[in-house]
Amino acid sequence: SDVASKIAAGEVIERPASVVKELVENSIDAGATRIETVIREGGVAEIRVSDDGSGIPADEVSLAFLRHATSKLTTVDELQSVATLGFRGEALPSIAAVSRATLTTRATGADSGVRIQLRYGETAGLDEVGCAPGTTVQAQELFGNLPARRKFLRSSAAETARIQEVVSRYALASPGVKFTLTADGRTILDTPGSGRARDAVLSVYGSDIASQMLPVLHVDGDISIDGFVSTPQISRGNRSYMTLLVNHRWVFDGSIAYAITQAYQGMLPDRRYPVAVINVVIPAHAVDVNSHPSKREVRFRNADRLFSAVHYAVRDALLAHAP
Numbered sequence: 001s002d003v004a005s006k007i008a009a010g011e012v013i014e015r016p017a018s019v020v021k022e023l024v025e026n027s028i029d030a031g032a033t034r035i036e037t038v039i040r041e042g043g044v045a046e047i048r049v050s051d052d053g054s055g056i057p058a059d060e061v062s063l064a065f066l067r068h069a070t071s072k073l074t075t076v077d078e079l080q081s082v083a084t085l086g087f088r089g090e091a092l093p094s095i096a097a098v099s100r101a102t103l104t105t106r107a108t109g110a111d112s113g114v115r116i117q118l119r120y121g122e123t124a125g126l127d128e129v130g131c132a133p134g135t136t137v138q139a140q141e142l143f144g145n146l147p148a149r150r151k152f153l154r155s156s157a158a159e160t161a162r163i164q165e166v167v168s169r170y171a172l173a174s175p176g177v178k179f180t181l182t183a184d185g186r187t188i189l190d191t192p193g194s195g196r197a198r199d200a201v202l203s204v205y206g207s208d209i210a211s212q213m214l215p216v217l218h219v220d221g222d223i224s225i226d227g228f229v230s231t232p233q234i235s236r237g238n239r240s241y242m243t244l245l246v247n248h249r250w251v252f253d254g255s256i257a258y259a260i261t262q263a264y265q266g267m268l269p270d271r272r273y274p275v276a277v278i279n280v281v282i283p284a285h286a287v288d289v290n291s292h293p294s295k296r297e298v299r300f301r302n303a304d305r306l307f308s309a310v311h312y313a314v315r316d317a318l319l320a321h322a323p
């Protein structure tokens with residue numbers, strides 16, 4: 001029903017940053033090398049994400065907006081070893097349920113593209129169009145049909161900051177992809193997409209921080225840890241400057257964050273945290289990714305071993321730096 005789909009949409013799409021997260025994930029899954037995000041008024045007036053990825057074949061475009069229509073999962077077993085970021089087919093229908101959405105796409109090898117328009121969940125048009133290969137999704141007037149949800153949003157500046165955080169995390173996670181973010185006509189993030197993690201760190205955090213980031217690299221059997229941690233001189237008042245990646249997927253995990261800060265024991269003042277980008281590469285069978293699309297929690301089969309590996313990796317990086 002209409003109510004049920006609005007409720008379901010609200011679980012995935014809490015605010016403009018949730019739209020950006022889902023669209024950017026789809027672009028990464030589509031193999032994009034360039035992902036451009038444009039927002040207006042904190043994303044409430046407009047969010048537009050364009051990529052140069054594989055596109056969607058013309059005959060699958062309307063399917064993409066059906067709930068649970070995912071092209072990324074064929075058996076339940078695959079849930080256990082899911083490599084792509086999205087796997088539930090919830091995002092596009094949820095976005096379309098709470099905005100005026102337009103998706104324009106041209107699949108690799110296709111002669112022309114397709115544009116589908118939806119208005120708060122109802123299909124409002126499907127046309128053949130000329131466009132570059134790849135996909136652009138535009139969502140306008142977000143929550144225009146849900147005034148209560150819109151009231152719950154913060155200022156345009158605060159919503160923009162959340163979007164910038166999301167795009168920055170994916171830029172750190174995928175240094176081989178060129179990300180841009182333009183807010184109300186101003187480019188606020190522009191990464192080179194060089195494939196070098198340090199270049200992404202430089203674009204996201206600037207040279208003062210990037211020059212104080214120490215390389216992390218540690219291999220322990222089938223677990224490997226890589227990334228960067230800041231010297232103790234660069235500390236922050238909260239944990240949000242630590243980006244945790246599992247197999248290059250941005251996650252939230254309290255124990256990895258704790259392992260990182262513990263490795264600084266005695267070096268950081270009270271309640272200070274480092275800047276860090278830590279990627280854990282681990283066999284897919286050793287990690288459960290929470291199936292709730294808006295959460296980023298993970299569960300590890302061998303959490304103690306992982307904790308030690310991260311702790312060791314970070315401590316090693318700090319010791320190598322110490323005079």
Ligand code: ADP
Pocket residue numbers: 022026027030051053054055056064065069070071072085086087088089090091092093135
């Ligand atoms: P999911 O990502 O969970 O599969 P979505 O609702 O996010 O579900 O997307 C539905 C489907 O639409 C995807 O499985 C994919 O086939 C297609 N799709 C969405 N966005 C893109 C994109 N940017 N490029 C190519 N295909 C896309």
Ligand code: MG
Pocket residue numbers: 022025026085086087089091092
């Ligand atoms: Mg998705």
